[in-house]
Amino acid sequence: MDAIRTNALTLGYGEEDIIEELDLVIPKGKITVFIGGNGSGKSTLLRSLARLLKPKDGSVVLDGADIARTPTKKIAQKLSILPQSPVAPEGLTVLELVKQGRYPYQSWLNQWSEKDEKAVQRAMEVTGVKDLSERKVDSLSGGQRQRAWIAMNLAQDTDIILLDEPTTYLDLTHQIDILDLLSDLNEEENRTIVMVLHDINLACRYADHIVAISNKNIYQQGDPDTIVTPELVANVFGLRCQIMNDPHSGTPMCIPFSRGRRKKDADHERKMDA
C-alpha cells in the first residue's frame, strides 16, 4: 500500500528545475526519511507532497486522488506538515499554538468541540508540553519549542505526518526524544511518517525506507541496511567515509573521513585506501 505517490513530478521556483520527473512512492504505515546534501531539494519535495508548492509538471496522488483537485481542508485532515524552522507570532502561547492544529475540523457552524479539546490535550501530553501550555512559544528553549510545534501537528490528528528536519537545533538527548516519539506514533498508531534528517546515522536507525536525493531525482531508495554504502555517501554527499554497524542498533553507521584533527583517522584512511 502506498500513502503518497508522485507521477513524473517536476518542481522548481523559477526557470531552473530543482526536481525533475520524479516517480516516488511513500509506503503506508512506515517511516520514510529523505537524505541529501544542502540545497538538493528535500524541503522542496516535502513541501510539494503537502501541496505547499505547486508542481511545474506531474502530480502528487494522495489516497488515489490528485491533491491539486482535492479540497485543501480534506487534505489537512489526512496529512499534516511541519515546515523547516517555523516561526510563531510573537506572544502566542503553547496552548494557542496547539489549538491551531484543529483548524481543519472547524467551520462557521462547527466551532470548538469536545473532540477538538481531547485531541489538543492528548497532543500536549505525548509531547510533554502540558506544563508549558501557558508559556509563550518565543520564550521556550529550542527543544521545548520544537515539541510545541510537533504537538500542533499531532493535534491535527492525521494519518500522514511530514516533518522537515524536526531535530535541528536540538541537543542529542532531545533529538533522540523526538525521534523516539515519532517512532512510537508510527508503531502504536500506525501513522505514516515522512521526514528530512541530516544525521545519516539517526536516519538509518529510525527509517524503514530511505530516499537519497541527488541530481534532481532519487539516487537510490530502500531499506537502510542494504542501500547505505560508502558509494552512496560519496555520490550523494560528496564525502568519503566508512560504513560500520551501529553497536547499539545494528543499523549502518557512517564514519566520515576528514583531513583535520586526529592523526589516527588519517592513518586509518590510508590503510583503507591501500
Add this chain to the structure above:
Amino acid sequence: MIEKNKGKWIGLGIGSILVMFFMWGSVIWGLTKIDTQMVIDSFLHFDGSNEHIIIQDTRIPRSLIAAAVGASLAIAGAIMQGITNNPLASPSIFGVNAGASFFVVLGITAFGMTSLMSFTWLAFLGAALAVIIVYSLGTLGKDGLTPIKMTLAGAAIAALFSSLTQGMLTLNEQSLDQALFWLAGSVQGRDLDILVAVFPYILIGLVASLLIGKQINVLAMGEDLAKGLGQKTWLIKVLAALTIVLLAGGAVAVAGPIGFIGIIIPHVARWMVGIDYRWVIPYSGMLGAVLLLIADIGARYIIMPAEVPVGVMTAFIGVPFFIYIARRGINE
C-alpha cells in the same frame, strides 16, 4: 494584558461607553458653549439659532466622522499588521492613504469632479491600487514576502503618490483650494453627506473585519503553516485586502489622509488583549475611535480660538510611539 475572556468582554463594554462619552463630548466641547439641553432642543425644536446650527451642521457630523474614521483606520492597520506580520504596517506607511488621496486630488484638479460619490470611488480605486502595487513589490525577488521589503515598497509608494499629488496641485491652481482643504486630513468642516454616502461601505468593512479575525490568526503563523492547516490563503488575503480598501479608502474619502492611528492603535490593542485577532480587531476599532475623538477635541483647545489640524494632533501622539516601535526592531 487582559488574560480572561470575561475581562475582555468587560473591556469591550467599557470601551464602547468611552466611545459614546467622547462622541458626546465632541458635540458639547469647543469654542461655542453647548449643553445637553441645547442638543436635545436642536433635534426637537430647531430654532435656527447659532448654537443649533453649530450642533447640527458642525459638531454632530464631526463627532460621527471622527468615530467612524478613527475606527476604520485603526482596524485597517490591525489587519495589515496581522496578515503581513509586520509591526510597521499601516494605511499611511504603506501608501494606501497616499494612493487614495492622489486619486481624489486627480479627480478634483484634472477632471473637475465634485460629487461625493466620485470621491468615494476614486478613494477606493487609489487605495486598491496602492495595496496591489505594494504587495507585488514586496513579494518580488527570491525570498518572497519579507517585512523589510514590504515596508520599503510601502514607503516608496507613499512618497511617489505624495509627490504626484503635489505635482497635480502645482499644475492646476484653480481647484487648489478645494483639494488642499480636502488633503489637510481633518474631521472638521466635512459634510455629513459624505459620511452618509461612504458609511455603507465602511460598515461592510467593519463587519468583514470582525468575521476575519480567526483566519488572520492562522495566516499570521506564516503562509506554509496556514496552507498546511487547510486554509485557502489566497482567498483570505483577497478578503483582507478588500476590507482594508473599504476601510482605509472610505476613511480617506471622508476625512482626507490622517496618519498614525493605523500604526499605533493595533499595538495598544495587542498590548491589552494579546495577539488573538478576534479581540485585537474590535479593540482596535474602539481605541481608534476614542483616539481620533480625543485628538479632535484637543485640536480645538490648543490655540483657541483657532484650531490645529487633527492630523497634526495624531502626529504629535504618534511620532514618539512610532520611534519606540521602530527601535524595538522590525522583525520582532
